[in-house]
Amino acid sequence: MTNIVVLAKLVPDLVEELEIAESGTALDMEWLRLIINEFDNHATEQAIILKERSGGEVTVIAPEAEGANEMLYTIAAKGADRLIMLKGDFEDGINNHALARAFAGAAKELKPDLVLTGVQANDDLDGSVGPLVAEYLGMSYVGYISGVSVSGETVVARKEYPGGLIAEMEVTLPAVLGIQAGEEPPRYVAISKVRQMMKTATIDEQEVGDLDASGGAMVQRMYVPEAAERAEMLEGDEEEVAARLVEIFKEAGLV
Amino acid sequence: MPERVNYWGIPHNWGAPELYVYTIMFLAAFVMLFRFYRQASLWWKIGQPEARWDKLHLRLGRLIQYAIVQTKVLRQRYPGIMHVAIAWSYFVFFLGTALATIHDHFFEFLFGNTLIVYKFILDAFTIVFLVGAGMAIYRRYVQKPRRLTLEAGFTGSLTLITLIVLGGLFTESLRLAVEQPAWAWSSPAGWALAQLWIVTGASEATLTGWHLGVWVFHLLIVAITLITLPVSTLMHALTGPLNAFFSKLDTSFGALSPAKETPTGEPIYVSQLSDLSWKQLLDGDACTECGRCQEACPAFAAGTPLSPKKLILSIRDALHSNGSQLVGEAILPEALWACTTCGACIHECPVLIEHLDTIVDMRRHLVIEGDVDAELQDALTNLGRYGNSFGQSERMRARWSKGIEPKIKDAGKEPVEYLWFVGDYAAYSPTLTEITKKTAVVFQKVGLDFGILYKGENHSGNDVRRAGEEGLFEMLVEKNLKALERSEYQTIVTTDPHSYNALKNEYPANGNGKKPVLHYTELLDQLIASGELRFTKNLGYKVTYHDPCYLGRYNGIYDAPRRVIEATGCEIVEMPRCRDQAFCCGAGGGRIWMAEGEMSERPSEARIREAVELNAVTDFIVACPKDVTMYADAVKTTGNEAYIVVKDLIELVFEAM
Ligand code: SF4
Numbered sequence: 001m002t003n004i005v006v007l008a009k010l011v012p013d014l015v016e017e018l019e020i021a022e023s024g025t026a027l028d029m030e031w032l033r034l035i036i037n038e039f040d041n042h043a044t045e046q047a048i049i050l051k052e053r054s055g056g057e058v059t060v061i062a063p064e065a066e067g068a069n070e071m072l073y074t075i076a077a078k079g080a081d082r083l084i085m086l087k088g089d090f091e092d093g094i095n096n097h098a099l100a101r102a103f104a105g106a107a108k109e110l111k112p113d114l115v116l117t118g119v120q121a122n123d124d125l126d127g128s129v130g131p132l133v134a135e136y137l138g139m140s141y142v143g144y145i146s147g148v149s150v151s152g153e154t155v156v157a158r159k160e161y162p163g164g165l166i167a168e169m170e171v172t173l174p175a176v177l178g179i180q181a182g183e184e185p186p187r188y189v190a191i192s193k194v195r196q197m198m199k200t201a202t203i204d205e206q207e208v209g210d211l212d213a214s215g216g217a218m219v220q221r222m223y224v225p226e227a228a229e230r231a232e233m234l235e236g237d238e239e240e241v242a243a244r245l246v247e248i249f250k251e252a253g254l255v
Numbered sequence: 256m257p258e259r260v261n262y263w264g265i266p267h268n269w270g271a272p273e274l275y276v277y278t279i280m281f282l283a284a285f286v287m288l289f290r291f292y293r294q295a296s297l298w299w300k301i302g303q304p305e306a307r308w309d310k311l312h313l314r315l316g317r318l319i320q321y322a323i324v325q326t327k328v329l330r331q332r333y334p335g336i337m338h339v340a341i342a343w344s345y346f347v348f349f350l351g352t353a354l355a356t357i358h359d360h361f362f363e364f365l366f367g368n369t370l371i372v373y374k375f376i377l378d379a380f381t382i383v384f385l386v387g388a389g390m391a392i393y394r395r396y397v398q399k400p401r402r403l404t405l406e407a408g409f410t411g412s413l414t415l416i417t418l419i420v421l422g423g424l425f426t427e428s429l430r431l432a433v434e435q436p437a438w439a440w441s442s443p444a445g446w447a448l449a450q451l452w453i454v455t456g457a458s459e460a461t462l463t464g465w466h467l468g469v470w471v472f473h474l475l476i477v478a479i480t481l482i483t484l485p486v487s488t489l490m491h492a493l494t495g496p497l498n499a500f501f502s503k504l505d506t507s508f509g510a511l512s513p514a515k516e517t518p519t520g521e522p523i524y525v526s527q528l529s530d531l532s533w534k535q536l537l538d539g540d541a542c543t544e545c546g547r548c549q550e551a552c553p554a555f556a557a558g559t560p561l562s563p564k565k566l567i568l569s570i571r572d573a574l575h576s577n578g579s580q581l582v583g584e585a586i587l588p589e590a591l592w593a594c595t596t597c598g599a600c601i602h603e604c605p606v607l608i609e610h611l612d613t614i615v616d617m618r619r620h621l622v623i624e625g626d627v628d629a630e631l632q633d634a635l636t637n638l639g640r641y642g643n644s645f646g647q648s649e650r651m652r653a654r655w656s657k658g659i660e661p662k663i664k665d666a667g668k669e670p671v672e673y674l675w676f677v678g679d680y681a682a683y684s685p686t687l688t689e690i691t692k693k694t695a696v697v698f699q700k701v702g703l704d705f706g707i708l709y710k711g712e713n714h715s716g717n718d719v720r721r722a723g724e725e726g727l728f729e730m731l732v733e734k735n736l737k738a739l740e741r742s743e744y745q746t747i748v749t750t751d752p753h754s755y756n757a758l759k760n761e762y763p764a765n766g767n768g769k770k771p772v773l774h775y776t777e778l779l780d781q782l783i784a785s786g787e788l789r790f791t792k793n794l795g796y797k798v799t800y801h802d803p804c805y806l807g808r809y810n811g812i813y814d815a816p817r818r819v820i821e822a823t824g825c826e827i828v829e830m831p832r833c834r835d836q837a838f839c840c841g842a843g844g845g846r847i848w849m850a851e852g853e854m855s856e857r858p859s860e861a862r863i864r865e866a867v868e869l870n871a872v873t874d875f876i877v878a879c880p881k882d883v884t885m886y887a888d889a890v891k892t893t894g895n896e897a898y899i900v901v902k903d904l905i906e907l908v909f910e911a912m
């Protein structure tokens with residue numbers, strides 16, 4: 001019986017154009033639409049698969065945000081047993097160090113055997129959540145995992161390396177795993193099931209108190225990449241283009 | 256004076272013949288009813304309850320139209336004539352026997368001219384029957400169409416019913432040969448056959464003896480037919496009419512019902528026999544195995560695992576051979592997903608079987624189980640999140656209208672006469688925005704007071720519902736109703752026949768009451784009739800028109816688009832499968848969102864080939880945005896770019912203005 005905790009967060013949905021807030025250091029939340037971090041979605045799927053395969057209990061922890069309720073109910077409809085929402089001053093976005101401390105605080109109480117979370121997210125500005133949580137919980141961490149099986153006190157995790165290499169590693173529990181992809185793609189949950197969950201499931205709301213963002217990076221300036229000027233199109237046949245290239249290299253002092 | 260002779264030539268020395276006849280017939284009828292009851296009781300013992308007892312007068316009307324007059328059967332000439340020749344003859348024989356019984360026991364009226372007419376009609380129908388039976392033999396043993404079930408059971412039934420009629424004819428002729436009454440001509444067939452017996456010169460006693468033999472044989476065959484009826488292919492003579500009687504009344508063809516519920520209010524998603532309602536089980540037993548549905552089915556024609564006939568028969572087989580699991584066993588998910596919800600099966604079925612409702616019920620089960628393919632899952636997820644299947648922000652919904660001057664009114668902000676429900680494809684598909692713009696320009700040019708909902712519009716949910724995602728359908732309906740309730744308008748006009756169907760038939764009356772819904776082709780037709788839309792050019796193209804399923808079969812709109820096309824000065828050449836027989840493009844019911852799967856020929860390609868066969872037709876006119884996409888692709892993949900161009904009807908209108 002494994003006690004699995006999934007850490008999930010909502011991230012900006014890139015379907016909408018991103019705007020920078022007046023402060024110039026963060027995204028403008030007003031125009032932002034949030035969506036579950038895709039990797040967290042895979043982590044959730046992996047947790048449910050583990051539960052279905054070898055039993056256990058799945059608890060999902062998510063920070064409060066617009067749409068977090070719905071996200072939690074959707075995960076419950078997939079088969080999660082317990083839903084926890086962290087309440088605190090997350091409003092204007094916080095760094096992952098603060099979030100990971102909050103996650104770790106809530107997870108510690110649950111004495112998890114296995115903590116799963118997405119290996120990365122599109123708003124990770126100061127490292128990803130997984131290793132930080134592992135650090136705060138004093139557990140080991142392996143990232144880029146795409147498949148987990150539990151056997152007693154250990155799990156076997158498949159880690160993907162660039163270039164198509166895959167390693168199977170045995171990890172002693174308790175541990176935190178950063179999920180790159182679940183064994184199966186996230187399943188579809190019928191809306192009626194989610195709506196049913198809204199009526200029957202309860203979300204356990206936990207105050208996190210003061211957030212501690214120390215150790216994380218502070219954003220100085222956030223801006224849309226500036227379009228580079230002075231692109232020159234080289235025209236003509238191969239000879240001409242090559243000659244012009246050499247010229248440019250010379251001008252730039254490269255040759 | 257012609258008089259009816261009762262039990263002519265039947266010896267009375269064993270007691271009155273009617274005693275035997277009635278005893279045998281009552282016993283046979285009893286056995287038949289008992290066996291029928293045993294079969295039928297499975298419907299309500301296993302099936303879920305469903306209310307189908309309301310509006311009995313309408314149901315009686317259905318019974319008369321479909322079981323007695325048999326209008327659906329008659330939709331196809333050869334099998335239609337064949338079947339009514341047989342069925343109507345039996346109705347007449349049945350009535351004739353009943354009248355004879357009345358005459359014998361209650362009220363004598365069969366004498367003189369009445370008797371002559373009576374005899375003549377019965378005799379004439381003997382010939383009608385024989386023609387029908389002959390056609391059936393030819394069809395079954397020579398033509399052998401693929402759609403038919405060619406099994407021994409059907410041969411047996413045909414043999415029995417033919418023997419019964421021949422038995423009647425032979426007894427009649429033998430009696431006439433002996434009696435040779437002056438009015439023998441009133442039974443022309445019997446009298447003609449009698450000549451044969453007369454020519455043989457057999458004695459009266461011999462002929463009377465033969466008569467007795469044939470009479471007894473006739474009686475026994477009738478008894479056997481009755482006794483075996485509930486387990487034979489003739490069962491449809493009972494279940495067919497019942498099915499017509501209990502067919503769906505309140506909801507129009509285009510409206511589905513939500514999932515049925517258990518007494519405690521839990522929805523029932525159909526995966527096994529006992530999840531079906533008794534009516535859906537009756538559907539299984541009512542199937543005549545005629546295969547009309549299968550022949551009309553685009554999914555079957557494309558070589559997918561779906562045959563609507565097979566699907567219905569799997570229900571019957573499961574019911575009578577205890578295989579209770581349906582989905583995943585007798586009915587494959589791939590078959591269920593292959594349905595385009597074109598409605599051709601329902602439209603063709605002579606006994607009004609409701610294939611589509613059952614298919615959607617089973618799809619609901621698959622959706623609840625999360626058993627949907629990746630592409631459909633993406634589409635549904637997008638629809639749930641953004642209200643469109645394209646996965647784009649709702650803020651982009653009206654981007655196509657950029658540059659149109661004056662800016663199109665926002666129906667959510669100011670009152671309009673026509674609220675234009677643009678639909679997903681017309682709004683988001685980059686290849687269709689030009690056409691959508693033309694629609695807007697046409698509307699503006701005729702001075703229509705119209706507006707759109709901008710980001711307030713969501714997918715109508717028509718095909719979401721048909722894909723089996725009822726919860727999402729409800730959610731989309733709620734969102735749209737909210738936007739509609741906020742708006743002030745007189746009429747809704749849609750680009751898409753699918754939205755049209757949902758808004759017209761499935762949306763409940765909203766806060767503004769139920770406002771009329773028009774398809775843009777209907778609106779244009781009205782504007783032409785009222786003189787508001789006038790053309791300056793006569794296009795003179797030779798075109799063909801494809802009836803979209805959800806406009807044609809679902810809602811009976813066939814003429815409005817044709818009138819508009821003709822008003823632009825184009826000549827319409829019809830494809831062989833047109834109007835209510837139009838062949839689906841293959842996109843409906845969520846198919847456009849799913850992986851295509853294996854197919855021998857795409858329905859859209861088959862359709863384009865059909866159009867190209869037509870003489871000198873240059874334009875393939877459609878009235879559904881999905882059709883533009885589907886057929887433009889099919890023209891390319893079939894290599895017909897040089898011969899035919901796919902155009903939306905609005906393009907003709909735009910050009911002719
Ligand atoms: S609705 Fe159309 S595609 Fe579906 S089974 Fe009937 S005929 Fe076939």
Ligand code: SF4
Pocket residue numbers: 541542543544545546547548549563564567600603604605606607608
């Ligand atoms: S379902 Fe209807 S159309 Fe299809 S084979 Fe049966 S009776 Fe014929």
